[in-house]
Amino acid sequence: MYQNVLLPATAEVIKKIYGVSFLQQFYLSGGTALALHLGHRESEDLDFFTPDTFDPQHLQSEVQKIGQLDSAEIAEGTLNAFLDTVKFQFLHYPYPLLEPTTAWEGLALSSVIDIACTKIITISMRGSKKDFVDLYFLLKHYSLQELFEKVGQKYQGVNYNQTHLAKSLIYFEDADAQPMPRMLQHIEWEEVKTVITQSVKKMPFAL
Template sequence: MTAFFEETLPPQTRQLVSEFQRKPLQLLTDFYLSGGTGLALQLGHRQSDDLDFFSSKEFNPSVVEQQLANYGQLEQTELEKGTLNTFLNGVKLQFLEYPYPLLESTEKWQQLQISSTLDIACTKLQTISMRGSKKDFVDLYFLLESYSLAELLNAVNQKYAAVNYNRPHILKSLLYFEDADSQPMPRMLKQVSWGAVREKITLLMKSLPLD
C-alpha cells in the first residue's frame, strides 16, 4: 500500500478534498487524480495546489460544473468538449477526457483514485514535449530516482501506441531548458537545485540516441 504525503497539499486544497469526502462527489468515481499533485502525494518532493482529474469516459463538462457549484464559488470557468477548467474556493481544478490506457492500477487515497507514478511520468514527458515548465523537469528529476529514462520512454510508447507518438521530438525537448530557466522553482519539500536537475537529465540523455 502506498504511503501518501498529505503535507504536499496546501491548506485550501486539503480542505476541498475533505469537502469531497464529507459530501461525496459521485462523478469522481469515473475520474482519477493525475498531474503534479497526484505525483507529489506519492513522492513527497514538492507542494502542489491543483487537482487534475482524468477520465477515459466521455462526460458533459456542464454537468460537472453544476455539481461542483454545490461545494462553493466557481471562478474563471472554461468549458470545452471533454474539458472543464475552473477555480473552486480558490483551488484550480481540471476535468479532462483522456482516452489513453492506464499502464498500472490506480491507488486509493481519501476515496480518490490516483494515477500511478509510471502513468504520471508518461503524461509528464508529453507535457515537457509541449511546454517544458520548470516544475515538470523537477518532477522528472525525482521520477528518475525510481525509473530509468529508457523505462519511461518505453512506457510512453505503450501508453500512446494508438497515436502518432513522436519520440525524437520528446527526446529533443528534454534538453530544451531555456523557457524553464527563468521560471521560479516549485515549493520544494525535498531540496534540489535547478542546476542539479538540468545536469542529471542532460547526463542521462547523453546515453540515448536522438532518433
C-alpha cells in the first residue's frame, strides 16, 4: 500500500483507531482507500462502509472515546463527523463486495474494482474533480465497458440507466471550477477529460 498518500493528520487518526472493536464490521472505501491502492494522489477523508445495520448514536459515543469529535451529523445508517480535524463517514452500504477486502494497518480495505463501481455511481450523482481524476487512473486498469459490467453485478436490482451513467461521466462543468487534488503522479486536467471522453465514446451504445 502507498502510505505516502496519507496526510499526517489522517495517518495519526488511523493509528488511533487501530484495533478498535467497532471497526470490525466496517471496511475502508472511497478515495483514500483507492489512493492507498494506486498511489496516485494525496487523500485525507476516511469513508467506512458496512453491509450491516448499526446505531449511529452509539457509534458516535464510541468514536468520542478516541479523540476530538466535531460537527457530527447523524441520520439513519450514517454518521458524518470530524475526528481530530479529519473528515470521516460511517455508512450502511447494503451492496455486496465483488472481491475480498485487503487487510492493512488493522483495517479492511475495499478492492479497487469495488471502489471503482462506487466511484461511477458517485460521479453519476455529481462528481467532483477528484472523482474524475480517480476514474482516469482506474481506466489504466480496466476498460469502461468492464467497469459498467461490474457496476451491473454490484448493484443488481438497482434501476439505473447506462446511457445516463455514461453521460454523467463526461459532464465536467462543475468539476472544471474545482482545484486539482494534490497529485503524486502528475496529470493535467485536460488529459483526464480527454481520456474519459474517449472511453465513453467507445461504449457500445449511442449517447
